[in-house]
Amino acid sequence: MNEIKIFSPATVANLSCGFDVLGLCLEGIGDEMIIRKSERKGLLITRITGADLPYEAEKNVAGVAGLAFLKQLDLEFGIEMELHKKIKAGSGIGSSAASAAGAVVGINELLGNPFLRQDLISFTMEGEFLASKSYHADNVAPAILGGFTLVRSYEPLEVIKMPSPSELYVTIIHPQIEIKTAEARSILPKEIPLKKAVTQWGNLGGFIAGLYTEDYDLIGRSLVDVVAEPYRKNLIPAFDNVRTASLESGALGFGISGSGPSLFALSRGEETAKKVAQAMKTIYQKSEIDFEVYVSKVSNSGVRIL
Amino acid sequence: MNEIKIFSPATVANLSCGFDVLGLCLEGIGDEMIIRKSERKGLLITRITGADLPYEAEKNVAGVAGLAFLKQLDLEFGIEMELHKKIKAGSGIGSSAASAAGAVVGINELLGNPFLRQDLISFTMEGEFLASKSYHADNVAPAILGGFTLVRSYEPLEVIKMPSPSELYVTIIHPQIEIKTAEARSILPKEIPLKKAVTQWGNLGGFIAGLYTEDYDLIGRSLVDVVAEPYRKNLIPAFDNVRTASLESGALGFGISGSGPSLFALSRGEETAKKVAQAMKTIYQKSEIDFEVYVSKVSNSGVRIL
Numbered sequence: 001m002n003e004i005k006i007f008s009p010a011t012v013a014n015l016s017c018g019f020d021v022l023g024l025c026l027e028g029i030g031d032e033m034i035i036r037k038s039e040r041k042g043l044l045i046t047r048i049t050g051a052d053l054p055y056e057a058e059k060n061v062a063g064v065a066g067l068a069f070l071k072q073l074d075l076e077f078g079i080e081m082e083l084h085k086k087i088k089a090g091s092g093i094g095s096s097a098a099s100a101a102g103a104v105v106g107i108n109e110l111l112g113n114p115f116l117r118q119d120l121i122s123f124t125m126e127g128e129f130l131a132s133k134s135y136h137a138d139n140v141a142p143a144i145l146g147g148f149t150l151v152r153s154y155e156p157l158e159v160i161k162m163p164s165p166s167e168l169y170v171t172i173i174h175p176q177i178e179i180k181t182a183e184a185r186s187i188l189p190k191e192i193p194l195k196k197a198v199t200q201w202g203n204l205g206g207f208i209a210g211l212y213t214e215d216y217d218l219i220g221r222s223l224v225d226v227v228a229e230p231y232r233k234n235l236i237p238a239f240d241n242v243r244t245a246s247l248e249s250g251a252l253g254f255g256i257s258g259s260g261p262s263l264f265a266l267s268r269g270e271e272t273a274k275k276v277a278q279a280m281k282t283i284y285q286k287s288e289i290d291f292e293v294y295v296s297k298v299s300n301s302g303v304r305i306l
Numbered sequence: 307m308n309e310i311k312i313f314s315p316a317t318v319a320n321l322s323c324g325f326d327v328l329g330l331c332l333e334g335i336g337d338e339m340i341i342r343k344s345e346r347k348g349l350l351i352t353r354i355t356g357a358d359l360p361y362e363a364e365k366n367v368a369g370v371a372g373l374a375f376l377k378q379l380d381l382e383f384g385i386e387m388e389l390h391k392k393i394k395a396g397s398g399i400g401s402s403a404a405s406a407a408g409a410v411v412g413i414n415e416l417l418g419n420p421f422l423r424q425d426l427i428s429f430t431m432e433g434e435f436l437a438s439k440s441y442h443a444d445n446v447a448p449a450i451l452g453g454f455t456l457v458r459s460y461e462p463l464e465v466i467k468m469p470s471p472s473e474l475y476v477t478i479i480h481p482q483i484e485i486k487t488a489e490a491r492s493i494l495p496k497e498i499p500l501k502k503a504v505t506q507w508g509n510l511g512g513f514i515a516g517l518y519t520e521d522y523d524l525i526g527r528s529l530v531d532v533v534a535e536p537y538r539k540n541l542i543p544a545f546d547n548v549r550t551a552s553l554e555s556g557a558l559g560f561g562i563s564g565s566g567p568s569l570f571a572l573s574r575g576e577e578t579a580k581k582v583a584q585a586m587k588t589i590y591q592k593s594e595i596d597f598e599v600y601v602s603k604v605s606n607s608g609v610r611i612l
Contacts, residue, residue, distance in 0.1 A: 019500075021508045152512035152528065153505075160515050160524070191497040194533070198326045199459075201507040205327060206458035208511050209466050212518035218466070222458065227500070 003036035004110050005306045008102030009146075009299055010087045011094035012170060012264050013138035016225040016255035017203035021151045023094075023142040026170060027299035031098045032306065033062070034082040035106035041078040043067055050085035065100035065127035069107055072123075073114065079107055090181075091174045092262035097139030100127030105144055105303035117144050117302070122157050132181035139258065146302035148211055164298045165214040169273035171251070173242065173280040174262040176290040179235050184259030187231050196226045216252055216268045223253025223266065236261050238283050245279035270295065309342035310416050311612045314408030315452075315605055316393045317400035318476060318570050319444035322531040322561035323509035327457045329400075329448040332476060333605035337404045338612065339368070340388040341412035347384040349373055356391035371406035371433035375413055378429075379420065385413055396487075397480045398568035403445030406433030411450055411609035423450050423608070428463050438487035445564065452608035454517055470604045471520040475579035477557070479548065479586040480568040482596040485541050490565030493537050502532045522558055522574045529559025529572065542567050544589050551585040576601065 009030035015022040031050075038044065043057045043066045057063030062083055070079065081103060087095040104120045124140040137157060141149040147164040151157070206222035209215070233239040233256065242263055246254045250272040251265035263280070267273040273295045284291045315336035321328040337356075344350065349363045349372045363369030368389055376385065387409060393401040410426045430446040443463060447455040453470040457463070512528035515521070539545040539562065548569055552560045556578040557571035569586070573579040579601045590597045 018507065018511070020504045021511060150508070150511045150515060152508050152515075152524075154508070158512070158527070160512060162515060188500065190500060192500050192503055194325075194494065194496060194498050197498055197503040197506065197533070200503065201324065201510045202327045202456070202458050202460070204507045205324070205456045205510055205514050206464070206466060208514045209456060209458075209468060209518070212515070218458070221464070227503070 001110060003034060004106060005032060005034050006102055006106045006109070006303055007032055007306050008098040008105070008303045009143055011097055011139045011142045012172070013094060013258040014225070014228065014256065015207065016223040016229065016253065017200060017207050018138070018150070019200070019225070019228050020136050020138055022148070022204070022207070023138040024148050024170065025142040025146045025299045025302055026093065026294070026296040028296055029087065029093065029294050031086050031102060032084040033102040033106055035110050036080050037110065038078045038080045041075070043070060044078065044080045045083065046080045047082040048085070051089055053083065053085070061096045061127040061131050062099035062103040064130050065124045066103040066107055068123040068126045069104045069120070081106070088174070090178050092179070092256070092258040092260045093172060093174065094139035094143060094258065096128060096131035097124070097143045100124035101140050101143035101303050103127070109305060118159065120144055121159055132185070134185060142302065144302050146300045147298060150208065162208065162211045164300055165211060165216065165219070167216070167268050168298050169267045169270050170296050170298060171246070171265045171267060171273045171276040171280065172257060172262050172294045172296070173284065174292045175237060175284060177237070177261050179259060179261045181259045184232055184235065188228055192227055199226050219266065220252025223255055225255055229256055232256055232260055236263065237287060237289060239263070241283050242280050245283050246276045249275045249279040251276045307416060309340060310412060311338060311340050312408055312412045312415070312609055313338055313612050314404040314411070314609045315449055317403055317445045317448045318478070319400060319564040320531070320534065320562065321513070322529040322535065322559065323506060323513050324444070324456070325506070325531070325534050326442050326444055328454070328510070328513070329444040330454050330476065331448040331452045331605045331608055332399065332600070332602040334602055335393065335399065335600050337392050337408060338390040339408040339412055341416050342386050343416065344384045344386045347381070349376060350384065350386045351389065352386045353388040354391070357395055359389065359391070367402045367433040367437050368405035368409040370436050371430045372409040372413055374429040374432045375410045375426070387412070394480070396484050398485070398562070398564040398566045399478060399480065400445035400449060400564065402434060402437035403430070403449045406430035407446050407449035407609050409433070415611060424465065426450055427465055438491070440491060448608065450608050452606045453604060456514065468514060468517045470606055471517065471522065471525070473522070473574050474604050475573050475576050476602050476604060477552070477571045477573060477579045477582040477586065478563060478568050478600045478602070479590065480598045481543060481590060482598070483543070483567050485566045487565045490538055490541065494534055498533055505532050525572065526558030529561055531561055535562055538562055538566055542569065543593060543595060545569070547589050548586055551589050552582045555581045555585040557582045
């Protein structure tokens with residue numbers, strides 16, 4: 001095999017109660033990449049569509065992740081990558097993670113899978129650092145493994161894949177305003193009250209118990225964020241109205257996707273998720289802000305070969 | 307039925323990664339209580355053995371919990387209670403929780419179970435407040451429900467019972483020094499770094515995933531406390547030595563039981579748990595401190611009728 005084409009999915013990180021540790025993988029929303037062997041050693045990005053990104057591998061998220069991966073091996077040949085970005089940068093649904101995950105899974109597949117998927121996650125962290133100035137794996141983990149993931153530990157890195165209840169659907173609204181991940185992190189306090197931390201880890205525990213027991217209502221009740229949302233929601237127009245409309249339309253729970261500006265809701269069943277999408281649209285149609293709305297299942301497969 | 311005798315178990319709260327939310331129920335270590343109907347209305351404590359506790363119901367943890375329960379009902383008769391304390395006060399294995407849990411489950415059973423066990427937990431919180439000046443349910447929840455429990459939320463109170471992997475054993479050492487729960491709480495900082503909170507909820511998530519998947523090693527790796535243990539361990543002699551000895555003897559993980567001074571280890575299989583007990587003993591035998599050591603399965607049943 002000299003060339004493969006892959007699909008690298010968008011993801012939702014944090015999931016309200018799991019700041020920096022929880023994430024889920026979306027279906028049908030993602031980038032495409034072509035990865036091929038080349039005679040010239042090293043990593044060359046040959047084509048980028050859909051985004052204005054640097055071609056120098058060292059300055060490109062996919063490039064940095066790919067280089068971190070290639071450093072582990074002594075290849076006789078080089079790698080060329082084409083990036084066809086569909087996920088908008090700064091959308092809050094893991095655009096940089098999709099680039100990084102696609103690069104490492106793509107190269108790994110092209111080489112006949114010398115590494116397990118679990119072991120690829122660490123290579124992508126350099127890419128995420130380039131994008132946001134912080135090491136976090138809550139988007140790349142679900143992009144690589146699919147389903148719901150938990151970053152149990154960062155040092156050493158350990159990611160757990162959890163079950164994904166079959167009737168769970170995600171609705172996303174992406175208001176097209178700019179929030180930089182680095183900025184969304186800088187507005188958070190460095191310390192949090194112990195009492196709030198207890199509230200947060202009670203909910204995280206409830207959410208995970210809900211995934212294992214397919215208890216949709218428990219999953220919904222646990223989607224509470226007392227840590228980041230109270231600060232970040234002020235950056236997102238009509239946040240409270242969209243929340244109210246989503247919950248009134250039957251969503252199990254609602255929150256900020258990653259560091260925003262995208263907002264997400266989880267629902268039981270596609271019909272409810274579509275109603276939630278309509279309710280979200282209705283709110284934003286009253287504003288001057290452009291937006292996109294998606295409805296998706298949780299994808300169990302992560303990056304996949306097309 | 308005019309009289310019942312019950313066994314109210316000791317419990318281990320916090321479990322390292324679950325400060326104020328996680329707990330487990332021990333087997334074979336616990337108080338006995340006799341609860342009977344009496345002609346005189348109200349709640350009367352008629353006998354206390356094993357501890358020097360007040361007989362006035364309003365000043366006694368079991369009494370306060372029993373009164374909170376009785377307030378819900380309009381009984382034609384009264385209740386008498388005998389408390390036979392086996393769990394030492396201030397041991398860190400839920401002595402006050404056993405009193406409170408035993409009182410409410412005992413009265414409920416005597417009355418033919420007008421309430422579900424889940425709904426009894428809130429009545430015991432007043433008893434816990436009397437004992438420690440804080441409302442917490444992480445000992446009473448496992449004492450009432452058995453197994454492993456998660457307090458998902460305090461407002462409103464919601465407790466989730468989780469599975470208990472069948473080969474899991476607990477070793478406890480109780481060094482007979484005094485640590486008051488209220489004092490052990492007051493030495494904790496009111497705020498914690500967000501980074502530590504993330505570490506803690508990653509581990510809590512891993513622990514819960516481990517319970518559902520019976521992944522003993524994951525359970526062990528997740529037994530990490532970066533929030534309370536760094537402060538509280540200084541109150542407990544030889545903490546680091548007991549930890550090292552326990553882990554070297556094969557324990558999956560180790561931590562402070564509740565607010566101490568008891569220490570606990572989880573092991574896979576009774577044989578390992580007994581080796582851990584021996585290792586703990588060996589450390590404390592070198593000191594001047596009296597101690598008791600227990601090995602127990604996790605009990606799935608909570609307060610039970612004898």
